[in-house]
Amino acid sequence: MSEVLLEIKNLKKYFEVGKNQTLKAVDDVSFQIYKGETLGLVGESGCGKSTLGRTIMRLYHPTSGEVLYNGKTISGHLSRGEEKECCRKMQMIFQDPYMSLDPRMKVVDIVAEGLDSQNTALSRSEREEQVVKLLEMVGLQKEHVGRFPHEFSGGQRQRIGIARALAINPEFIVADEPISALDVSIQAQVVNLLKKLQDEFSLTYLFIAHDISMVKYISNRIGVMYLGSLVELTSSQTMFDNPLHPYTQALLSAIPLPDPKAEKKRSRVVLEGTVPSPVNIPDGCKFCSRCRYATDECRKTTPNFHEVEEGHWVACHRYKKP
Ligand SMILES: Nc1ncnc2c1ncn2[C@@H]1O[C@H](COP(=O)(O)OP(=O)(O)OP(=O)(O)O)[C@@H](O)[C@H]1O
Numbered sequence: 174m175s176e177v178l179l180e181i182k183n184l185k186k187y188f189e190v191g192k193n194q195t196l197k198a199v200d201d202v203s204f205q206i207y208k209g210e211t212l213g214l215v216g217e218s219g220c221g222k223s224t225l226g227r228t229i230m231r232l233y234h235p236t237s238g239e240v241l242y243n244g245k246t247i248s249g250h251l252s253r254g255e256e257k258e259c260c261r262k263m264q265m266i267f268q269d270p271y272m273s274l275d276p277r278m279k280v281v282d283i284v285a286e287g288l289d290s291q292n293t294a295l296s297r298s299e300r301e302e303q304v305v306k307l308l309e310m311v312g313l314q315k316e317h318v319g320r321f322p323h324e325f326s327g328g329q330r331q332r333i334g335i336a337r338a339l340a341i342n343p344e345f346i347v348a349d350e351p352i353s354a355l356d357v358s359i360q361a362q363v364v365n366l367l368k369k370l371q372d373e374f375s376l377t378y379l380f381i382a383h384d385i386s387m388v389k390y391i392s393n394r395i396g397v398m399y400l401g402s403l404v405e406l407t408s409s410q411t412m413f414d415n416p417l418h419p420y421t422q423a424l425l426s427a428i429p430l431p432d433p434k435a436e437k438k439r440s441r442v443v444l445e446g447t448v449p450s451p452v453n454i455p456d457g458c459k460f461c462s463r464c465r466y467a468t469d470e471c472r473k474t475t476p477n478f479h480e481v482e483e484g485h486w487v488a489c490h491r492y493k494k495p
C-alpha cells in the first residue's frame with residue numbers, strides 16, 4: 174500500500190464578496206496524495222483548483238478543515254521552525270512564466286531565492302555554483318546566470334521557475350497549470366522535464382490543469398473538480414476507461430479522438446448551460462443544473478463523495494454505496 178504524504182480533510186476556503194455574499198471557492202474537499210505520485214487536478218476555469226493548491230501551500234488560511242503533511246497538521250498556526258520546515262518541503266510552480274519571475278532580478282538571484290531564505294551560509298561563488306547546477310538540471314546553461322527574465326522564451330522561463338522551486342530540495346510540488354501558457358510544441362518538453370525530475374528526486378506532484386487530456390500522461394491519479402467540489406477521483410487509466418460522474422463523462426467526450434472512424438461513431442455528451450455562480454450556491458448536487466440524469470433527489474440533497482469501488486471515488490446519487 175502506498176504511503177500517504179498529504180491528507181486534505183474537509184477543506185473549505187470561502188471568500189466574503191460583498192454584503193452577505195459568500196463565494197465557496199473550495200467547498201468541503203477531502204482526498205489524499207501518496208508519496209511519489211502525481212495527482213492531476215482538472216476542471217473548468219473558476220472551479221477552485223488554484224485556491225485549493227494555494228490553501229494546501231499555506232498561501233491562504235482555510236475557512237475550515239485541515240491539511241496534514243506526513244500526518245501532522247500544517248494548516249493551522251505553526252511555530253517559526255515548523256513554518257520554515259514546511260516552506261522547504263513544499264514548493265509551487267506557477268502558470269504564467271512571464272508574471273512569476275521578477276523582471277528586475279538576474280536569474281542567479283531568482284533561483285537562489287530559496288537558498289537564501291533557508292539562510293544557508295554560502296559564499297558568493299558557492300551560491301552561484303549551486304545555481305548553475307540547478308540550471309543545468311532543468312536544461313539551461315551556465316551563461317544564463319547573469320541574464321534577466323526578459324531575455325528568455327516562455328519555456329525557458331518556466332524552466333527557471335522549476336529550478337527556483339527545486340533549489341531547496343522540496344518533497345512536494347504544486348504545479349499550477351505549469352504548461353498552459355506555453356506553446357504546444359514546448360508543453361511536452363516541460364512535462365518530460367517534470368517527470369525526469371520527479372524520478373531523480375522522488376518528488377510528489379499536485380499537477381493542476383484545465384484540460385483532462387493534458388494530465389493523462391503525467392498523472393497516476395486524476396481528480397475532477399466542479400464548482401469547488403471534488404466530483405471524481407481515480408487512477409488515470411480508470412478515469413479514461415470508466416468515468417462515472419456525468420461531468421467527467423462530458424469532459425472526456427469533448428476530447429477529439431485521433432481515429433476519424435471512431436470519432437464519427439461515438440456519442441457525445443454535450444454539457445448544457447454554463448457553470449452556475451459559485452456565490453450562494455443552492456442545496457443539492459452542484460452539477461444538477463447541467464446534468465441530463467438529474468432527479469428530485471439531486472436537486473434536494475448534496476451527494477457524498479464516496480468510494481464506489483476500490484480507489485474510485487465519486488460524488489453522484491447514481492452510484493450508491495455498495
Ligand atoms: N482572493 C479571492 N477573492 C475572492 N474570490 C476569489 C479569490 N480567489 C479566487 N476567487 C474566486 O474563487 C473561485 C475559484 O477560483 P480559482 O482561481 O481557484 O479557480 P481555478 O479553478 O484555478 O480557475 P482557472 O482555471 O481559471 O485558473 C472563482 O470564482 C474566483 O473568482
Ligand SMILES: [Mg+2]
Binds near residue numbers: 349
Ligand atoms: Mg487557476
